[in-house]
Amino acid sequence: MISKDDIKNTAELSKLGITEEEAEDFMKDFSKILDYVDQLKTVDTDGVEPTYHVSSKIQPLREDIVKESMSREDVIQNAPEEQYGYFKLLRVMD
């Protein structure tokens, strides 16, 4: 059984602020989902390797050649706030 504290903790880890009501709603929905997902535990997977990725072939690597990349103006154009050509943010360290 999942508790409301678990939900709040998960929201915190997800960097999502949720209200008491949202936490309550999510707890209800998610409990049902957990009940459903728990059926996976009944399957014997001893000796079965996990599949992180379906491709069996080795991924091709390219030569590391220096090329021109995006301009600073292009990179910064979608920034919510910028200053002196940098992303503007609160001071992170004191």
Place this chain on the structure above:
Amino acid sequence: MDIIKLSAIDMKEKLKNKEISSRDIVEAHIKRIDEVDEEVNAFITLTKEEALNTADEIDKKIKVGENLGLLAGIPIGIKDNIITYGTKTTCGSKMLENFIPPYESTVVERIKKEDGIILGKTNMDEFAMGSLMETSYFGSTKNPIDLERSPGGSSGGSAAAVKAEEVALSLGSDTGGSIRQPASYCGVVGIKPTYGLISRYGLVSVANSLDQIGISGRNVSDAALMLDAIAGHDIKDSTSMDMENINYLEGLNEDIKGMKIALPKEYFNIDMDNGIKDKVMEAVKVFETLGAEVEEVSLPNTNYALATYYVIATAEISSNLSRFDGVRYGYRAEGYETLDELYMKTRSEAFGKEVKSRIMAGTYFLSSEHAEEYYEKALRLRTLIKDDFDKAFEKYDIILSPTTPNLPFKLGEINNPFIMETSDIFTIPVNLAGICAMSIPCGYIEGLPVGMQIIGDRFKELDILRAGYAFEKHLSIGGER
């Protein structure tokens, strides 16, 4: 001649033969969009002016006798989670409401190189999460067949735009059925290619081990043409496979004599809307008439696919969506005092409910206390599900099933989102196994379309296309005109 009713291939042929100009084609489609899209709402952003300019360039090329690309003059819609340089790309979310990409996705680059004409960005469930077109920040898309019904999702705008003759072809993305289910609901052809056949560079990742860009079209030949234009290795996507190019359109062939077809018994045992199973079984008879050999097969781990998918997809979602933090692009909340508050307020205000709950579910499954019992377990189940298909494809060329167990729902009819996921029960295993599949119309029940899913092995798109082509030639419903 009604230009919008032509197939994409016919539009191109008539353009080449100078029966119509590229401008004629674009203007006819813009007129159609102006007439119907206020209601259908298949598009988030239109690029009419750009499309007209491209059309004029193509007409100039024709005048001076320059070679034309594969997609010359064909009007195309692009799902709004595929990056378009200089054109807003929102992912159907408030988070990216004003995001204008400073680079181009590989698929769009290839479409432009082949003289395709992009008419706009199609509506989608927010960050491709949803199956009904009810989670988009920009409102629902309506099913052109019945405006009270859902066109399916998440690539609902792409399927609806093709069905409503607003474009001839469109691109979507498919993580668990997001191209095939809308194709089924809208009565069009939808292809989810093999993982790695098409570059994902510029596709906004949701669950990146499952995501694949694919195609909606009004018939198999049109879809094959688009596949020819966009498939193939891309140096910018290391998961795209470097292999010999196949010419899909030329490979289409009506003769499927001796093709070995499997029917998975677990799929046919699932509860379905009345009549869907019958329609698919009628289609199976058509394949037998055409000389294919049909047998029953078992995919024993089918029943675990939905739970496996839910854990893996949400886990990847929670990782991929952590990049939306209000710092470099996208929405930023106001009135925060700490960095943490900036992240939390931004994400809480700009993500919708469905997106938030999937992020939270994934975070839970990946958390240190639960990763082993859920995430790792699901990855092992994924191996079993993939092995089921590998075994079946040792003996069979294609697998047939319904695309979804339901006819299109009415918008607002479903209020339990988890029930909704079960409409993806036939499509999800294909993404887990990384193989290819197509949905093709196979009949109507009380005016609503039924889709049949044709599943093929890894990089065997030609098998499913040939089967679909032969079927469509024989039946001619909704598809080939």
